[in-house]
Amino acid sequence: xxxxxxxxxxxxxxxxxxxxxxxxxxxxxxxxxxxxxxxxxxxxxxxxxxxxxxxxxxxxxxxxxxxxxxxxxxxxxxxxxxxxxxxxxxxxxxxxxxxxxxxxxxxxxxxxxxxxxxxxxxxxxxxxxxxxxxxxxxxxxxxxxxxxxxxxxxxxxxxxxxxxxxxxxxxxxxxxxxxxxxxxxxxxxxxxxxxxxxxxxxxxxxxxxxxxxxxxxxxxxxxxxxxxxxxxxxxxxxxxxxxxxxxxxxxxxxxxxxxxxxxxxxxxxxxxxxxxxxxxxxxxxxxxxxxxxxxxxxxxxxxxxx
Numbered sequence: 001x002x003x004x005x006x007x008x009x010x011x012x013x014x015x016x017x018x019x020x021x022x023x024x025x026x027x028x029x030x031x032x033x034x035x036x037x038x039x040x041x042x043x044x045x046x047x048x049x050x051x052x053x054x055x056x057x058x059x060x061x062x063x064x065x066x067x068x069x070x071x072x073x074x075x076x077x078x079x080x081x082x083x084x085x086x087x088x089x090x091x092x093x094x095x096x097x098x099x100x101x102x103x104x105x106x107x108x109x110x111x112x113x114x115x116x117x118x119x120x121x122x123x124x125x126x127x128x129x130x131x132x133x134x135x136x137x138x139x140x141x142x143x144x145x146x147x148x149x150x151x152x153x154x155x156x157x158x159x160x161x162x163x164x165x166x167x168x169x170x171x172x173x174x175x176x177x178x179x180x181x182x183x184x185x186x187x188x189x190x191x192x193x194x195x196x197x198x199x200x201x202x203x204x205x206x207x208x209x210x211x212x213x214x215x216x217x218x219x220x221x222x223x224x225x226x227x228x229x230x231x232x233x234x235x236x237x238x239x240x241x242x243x244x245x246x247x248x249x250x251x252x253x254x255x256x257x258x259x260x261x262x263x264x265x266x267x268x269x270x271x272x273x274x275x276x277x278x279x280x281x282x283x284x285x286x287x288x289x290x291x292x293x294x295x296x297x298x299x300x301x302x303x304x305x306x
Contacts (some may be wrong), residue, residue, distance in 0.1 A: 005213040014109060019050050022277035023238055030055075041070035041096040042083055046268050047234055051277075058270055060232045070096075077235070078192055079106045107135075109192040109228070113185075115141045122188045149186045153179060157197075164204065173204045173213075195224045202242075215246040237266030241281060248288060257288040 017035060019028045032055050035048065046069050049056045063069060074086040080099050087094055098105075111122035116133040121136025123146075130143040160175035176197060182192045198217045205214040220240065225236050245257030264278075264285055271278050 017048065018057065019053065019055075021050070022271060022275070026236060038066065039070050040073040040087070040090070040092075042072060042074075042076050042080075042094055042095060042098040043096055044072045044076075044194060045228065046071050048273055049234065051275055056272065058272065060230050060269065076152045077195065077225070079109045082107075082192075083109075105228070108188050108190040111188045111191065112141065112146055113188045113191075115139050120189070146186065148150075149182060153182050153186065153193075156182065164200070169204050169207050171210060173201065173210075176201050177202065190224050190227055192224075192228075195221060211246050211249050215243065215250065218243045232266050232269045234270040235266065237263045237270060241267065244288070245284070248284070253288060253291050257292050259286075260285045260288050 002295035016029045018026050019030045022025055027050075030053065031166050035055055035057065038046075038057065039243065041102055045063050045067070046057050046059050046088075048071050049058055057069065057071065066259045073090055074083060075184070076083065078086070083099065084093060087215045107122050107124070112132055114121045114123065114137060116134070116137060116139055119134060119137045119139070121134040123132035123141060124135050125143075126133050129140075131140040132143060132146060134142045144211070148227050156175060160172055160179055163169075163175055180197050180201060183191070183197055187194045198220050202214050202217040202221065205211075222236075222239055223245065225239050226234075230238050240263035244263055247256035248252075260281070264281055267278060267281060273301045
């Protein structure tokens with residue numbers, strides 16, 4: 001590749017946008033010159049949403065007259081170090097409020113959990129005695145023990161990934177379950193590592209049509225999503241939507257109604273109330289409301305009959 005072609009490619013790759021479907025699954029790449037002037041933030045006040053090839057920038061919160069509009073170029077459910085690494089592709093260092101402060105969030109997202117399973121503290125490294133000490137209750141865990149568990153997780157994850165890559169979802173699910181069990185003993189409940197394993201388990205068990213197991217892992221991801229994303233981020237809404245659809249399939253009508261209502265509250269902001277995607281969601285929500293209302297009235301009639 002000559003210098004001109006290389007420069008053109010770099011310019012394109014830095015300014016191109018990944019075109020996604022309404023559920024943020026990648027479909028292709030497009031160049032939108034006007035959108036390319038919008039700067040990045042790890043705490044964006046807007047989001048880029050596509051309907052077909054048409055791109056929309058939608059506000060996640062009220063934006064003042066002289067306030068800069070920002071979107072995120074990368075996945076933000078990650079530590080500062082991981083986000084900065086991902087942004088190297090764009091040749092700048094992010095200095096948004098989330099990146100410049102010494103964040104407790106990073107310690108949670110990458111940290112080990114307290115030895116006391118009832119404590120929700122995270123561990124801080126103590127280089128003097130090769131131990132990690134809980135910042136909340138001061139109980140320590142041996143550094144070598146933690147490294148051994150982390151190595152075990154890495155080995156098991158490689159095996160699980162190999163099964164998943166070969167399409168053996170049953171074996172992959174079993175192996176990822178083992179990974180998740182070890183990670184629960186090692187990492188903080190809000191750990192990004194644990195989150196990604198549970199996301200993988202959700203995907204696998206949906207492919208296996210095991211709705212009950214998929215729902216369990218979906219529910220476990222939501223507290224982390226709510227911690228790392230802004231309140232009206234589409235990822236939160238989409239995860240509640242997935243949760244609601246699973247609950248509806250399993251006939252947990254009341255739970256489905258709550259999840260779909262929460263999804264609609266978020267996605268109405270991010271996707272717009274008139275989009276085809278929102279029309280589908282609102283249709284499901286009305287079904288859930290009607291079913292819940294019917295069950296309630298039917299239950300009342302039975303009690304009166306007695």
